[in-house]
Amino acid sequence: MSIDLIVKNNLCTGCGVCISEDQSRQAKMVWNKEGFLIPLLGENSTQEEMIKVCPFAIQQKNEDELGDIFLKQSDAQYYDRIGYYHGLYAGFSNQFRKTSSSGGIATYIFKTLLEKKIVDYLFIVKEINGVYAYQFFSDIEEITKISKTRYTPVTLENLFNEISKIEGKVAISGVACFVKAIRLKQLSDPALKEKIAFIVGIICGGLKSRYYTDYLAQEAGCRNGYSHAQYRVKNEESYALDYNFSCIEKTSKRIHMVDMQSLGDMWGTGLFKSNACDFCDDVLTELADISLGDAWIHPYDKSGLGNSIVITRTKIAENLIQNGLNQNFLTLDKVTVEKILLSQNGSFNHRHKGLLYRTIQASKRGTKIPEKRQRYLNKQNIFFNLVQNSRLKTRQNSLDSWLETKDSLKFKIKMKPHLANLKFFTLWNHRIMKLKKIILSKKDA
Structure with a gap:
């Protein structure tokens, strides 16, 4: 698989790491018609090198293999849907909760990394003149300016062109595919393992146009x-x-x-979502040093101020959390594996349970897709598959309809029948699943 094929098969999430591997320096990131960032190749772009760091290439190591390389430690625990971890938590930062989108844990982590000189710079998404983009940042006094969620495409395109110019170590934040691309880059360039000293994984429900x-x-x-x-x-x-x-x-x-x-539901419906996200089976950013996401579980979802789930995957991440607890910077509860899984239940249901159906449909269309971990390729009932089919259509129709109308009122009118179909199949799938549980409980009794 080549970068050109990745783009043609609509499997690029715009991480931009491949740009750094183009020895001709001709490739660059551009906007495609659907509102996503993709690489534009030059005549002499070295695709054979660029593909080595693409998180969706068929020939890449999967998350299990990369986890063994980067995160496997003697005292680490492992669960197949979570990956390697040291601690599981839910809660918030006492200092940064109010100024953050969720529990403020990411801002606490970034501040502490800078204060303790674990890193010298952050490469994170920051607002400049009303626009969001990845930038280097090191000003502890202005740390609250980076503490917001952004649902808009960004790219790591400039990271590896600029990182060699700075002295010191760097921490980076990113969603699962971005984190995987960084790990692949570190695999091909071992010096970057030390240079990029910490990665914060942002648990993602799907990239938006x-x-x-x-x-x-x-x-x-x-x-x-x-x-x-x-x-x-x-x-x-x-x-x-x-x-x-x-x-x-x-x-x-x-x-x-x-x-x-x-x-209405902007996430479960797949509106404005990248096609590539339907072929990602990493729900919890398994390759980061620490994974952070919204705590969509009782009782944490009852607070308007927000709470985060926290998965520490390395000793350094676990130490940062423990220090925060000891100094009363953090308010966190230890939670179980089951709670972590439940907090992202919708994403697990879609990404894992629906993966086999989506891969089969892609194959029927002649679309090349990356090889996925076999344990997630499981058959589901017909109603669940109908939900997946409807969601695939809703996702694509949302992008097509917006390009046609560029008007929110007209867009909602065009999307109404698609959303109604999705709602209908989702309702019947829930009824079937509920009936199955009742039948099974009676058998057990």
């Missing part, structure tokens, strides 16, 4: 240009899922806001 933000902005009332998008404006008096999107209208400079719950 940049048109997702355009849609939210229009729904908020910004129909003539906007900036400073904020995706998770909390309601402290409510519960975790009750949050708003806000943006600033460019002409009037007014802040516009929309209640996200009023827009």
Whole structure:
């Protein structure tokens, strides 16, 4: 598989790590028509080198193999759907919770890494002039400026071009595919294992097109240009899922806001999602030093201020968490494997249970896809597969409909029948699963 084939098969998530392997220096990241970042190759781009760091290439090591290389330690525990870990927690940062999208743990980790000189720089997504992009950062005094969730495409394109120019070590944050690409880069260049000293994995429900933000902005009332998008404006008096999107209208400079719950399910439906995400089986960023995500489990989901789940995967990450607890910087409970899995139950159901159906459908279309871990390729009932089929159509139709309309009101009209079908099949699948549980419980009795 080549980079050109990755792009043609719609399997690129825009990590941009491949750009650093192009010896011709001709490749660059550009926007495609669906609002995602992809590599544009030059005539002399060295694809045979570039493909070595692509997280979706068929010939790559999988997450199990890379986990054994980077994270396997004598005192580490292992669970097949979680990966290697030292500790499992849920809770928040006492200092950064209010200024963060979730529990503020990532901001605490970044601040502590800089303070303790574990790293000298962070390479994280930061806002500049109302636009988000990966940038180097080292100012501890302004740490709260990086503590927000961004659901818009970004790329690591410049990381490896710039990292050689700086003195010291770097910490990076990223979603699962980005983290895997970094590990593959470290595998091909061992010096980067020391240079990139810490990776924060952000648990991801699927990468969104940049048109997702355009849609939210229009729904908020910004129909003539906007900036400073904020995706998770909390309601402290409510519960975790009750949050708003806000943006600033460019002409009037007014802040516009929309209640996200009023827009319906933007994640389970697959709206504006990257196709490649349907072929990722790493739910919990298994290759990071620490994995962080929203604690969508009782009782943590009852707080509008937000809580995080925390999976420490290396000794250094576990020590950072323990130091935070000992100094009362963090409020965390130890949780079980079952709680961690339940916190991302929707993602597990889609990514793992639906994986076999999606791979079969891709094969029927003649689409090349990466080899997936066999334990996740399991047959499901017909109603579950109908849900997957409907979700695939909804995902693609959302992008096609937006390109056709570029208007949130017209978009909702065009998407209504697709969403209705998805809702219908999802309802019947839930009924079938509930019936199965009742039958099984009676047999056990």
